[in-house]
Amino acid sequence: MNTKGVKVLLLLLLINWSAFAQKVQRVVSLAPSVTEIIYLIDAQEKLVGCTSYCQVADEDTVAVVGNAVEVNIEALYALQPDIVLAMKLTKQQDVAAMEKLGIKVELMESPRNFEEICGQTLHIAKILGETEKAHKVVSLAKQRVHEIKQLAQKQEHNKIFFQLGANPVFSVLDNTFMNDYITICNGENIAAGLTKGTITRESVLLKDPDVIIIATMGGFGEEEMKVWKSYSGIEAVKNEKVFLIDSETSCSPTPSSFVSALEDVYKFISQ
Numbered sequence: 001m002n003t004k005g006v007k008v009l010l011l012l013l014l015i016n017w018s019a020f021a022q023k024v025q026r027v028v029s030l031a032p033s034v035t036e037i038i039y040l041i042d043a044q045e046k047l048v049g050c051t052s053y054c055q056v057a058d059e060d061t062v063a064v065v066g067n068a069v070e071v072n073i074e075a076l077y078a079l080q081p082d083i084v085l086a087m088k089l090t091k092q093q094d095v096a097a098m099e100k101l102g103i104k105v106e107l108m109e110s111p112r113n114f115e116e117i118c119g120q121t122l123h124i125a126k127i128l129g130e131t132e133k134a135h136k137v138v139s140l141a142k143q144r145v146h147e148i149k150q151l152a153q154k155q156e157h158n159k160i161f162f163q164l165g166a167n168p169v170f171s172v173l174d175n176t177f178m179n180d181y182i183t184i185c186n187g188e189n190i191a192a193g194l195t196k197g198t199i200t201r202e203s204v205l206l207k208d209p210d211v212i213i214i215a216t217m218g219g220f221g222e223e224e225m226k227v228w229k230s231y232s233g234i235e236a237v238k239n240e241k242v243f244l245i246d247s248e249t250s251c252s253p254t255p256s257s258f259v260s261a262l263e264d265v266y267k268f269i270s271q
Contacts (some may be wrong), residue, residue, distance in 0.1 A: 024128055028065060028076055029054060030086035034108075036254045037121050038085075040137050041130040049079045055248075073097050085124060111253045114145060114180045121255055141255035145184060148266050152186040155270050160187040161209040161236070164251075166220045169204065170197045177253050181265040187211070205231060211269055212236040217247035243268045 028049035029035040035054035038047050049065045050057050065076040071094040076084070083104045086095070090107070098105050106127060111117045118138045125134030160182050162172035171191035172178040182189045190207040191199055212228050214221045221244045228234075228242050236242050245268075250261035 024082045026079065026081045027128065028079060028081040028084045030066070030071060030084060030090050032056075033253045034085045034087070034124065036252060036257065037124050038128070040121070040254060040256055041125050041128070041133045043125075043128045043130045043133075046128060048081060049076060070094075071098075073101070077101050077103065083127060085127070111177050112175050113177050114184075114258055117177055117253045117258055118142065118255055120253070137255055141259050144259045145262060148262055149184050149186075152184065152266060152269070155186055158185075158187045158210040158269055159190050159207060159235075160185075160211045160213065160269075161190050161204050161207070163212065163214045163224060164197065164217060164247075165215075166218075166224050168198045169201055171199045173197055177258065178250065180258075181250070181262050184262060185266050185269050187269060201227075205234060208234050210235045210239070210241060212242045213245050213265065213268060214243070215245055215247040215250055217251065241268065 025046055026048045027038070027043075027046045029038060029047060030051055032051065032053045032055070035047065035050045036056050038044055039056050044057070044060065047057065047060075047062055049063045051067045052064050053067055054062070063075065063079060065079070066072045069089060069091060071090065073094065076098065081103060083106055084098060085106050085108070087110055088107050089110075095105055095107065108120060108123070109116075111120050118141065121138055122131065122134050125131045162178065162182060164170045164172060164178075171194070172182070172189065173194055173196075174189065174192055179189055190204065190209050191197075214224050214228075225242055225244060229237055231237055243264075245261060245264050249257045250264070252258075
């Protein structure tokens with residue numbers, strides 16, 4: 001196909017997407033982050049179903065059709081959605097069942113970095129016909145991330161351990177959006193190079209991090225904070241740089257949550 005033909009094809013696809021977006025009035029979200037993005041771009045009036053983990057929708061009494069993995073197909077079908085937005089964590093048999101019933105399903109990958117979070121936000125907005133609002137949300141987020149990055153360049157380079165779980169100890173890895181919190185803040189992830197998130201406490205001590213950040217997920221944060229503070233010989237403890245971070249924001253891949261968590265990480269590092 002020549003260049004002109006490709007341009008015509010792209011134009012037709014854009015027209016089709018625009019026409020579809022205008023028709024989308026009923027959407028089901030099968031991921032908490034997707035639901036949060038829907039609220040961010042002010043498209044919540046189109047949300048008719050979500051998961052039990054979509055806390056942002058609790059007060060709006062949106063119908064619950066399952067969780068991020070299990071889906072009640074009958075309940076979902078009864079809502080007659082124009083489209084279902086899901087992550088690839090959703091079981092393939094559930095996706096197949098929805099498609100067999102004639103339900104349009106949009107499956108998305110988990111974003112691996114801040115840029116992909118922004119791209120996914122714009123993609124969802126295009127589907128729902130809310131691109132103008134999404135561009136404002138993304139633009140503001142990118143501006144703030146840039147500001148923090150510039151400020152962080154003036155700070156000392158820090159070795160950082162960012163903990164996500166205990167028993168076993170679990171760390172933020174490379175090639176994840178949470179690693180961006182570290183790199184944007186001019187830090188070094190002590191778990192860099194690992195292919196699995198599990199890490200021994202001894203390994204962390206040997207790496208001697210300058211800063212330890214613990215997500216509050218599962219309520220283990222307070223106990224882990226006490227454990228790390230008992231190792232008085234490491235830099236993070238000597239300099240009183242062991243912190244808790246809200247997992248509701250730090251683990252949620254949306255532009256606003258990312259900025260909120262990044263601001264916390266920068267504050268921890270710079271104080």
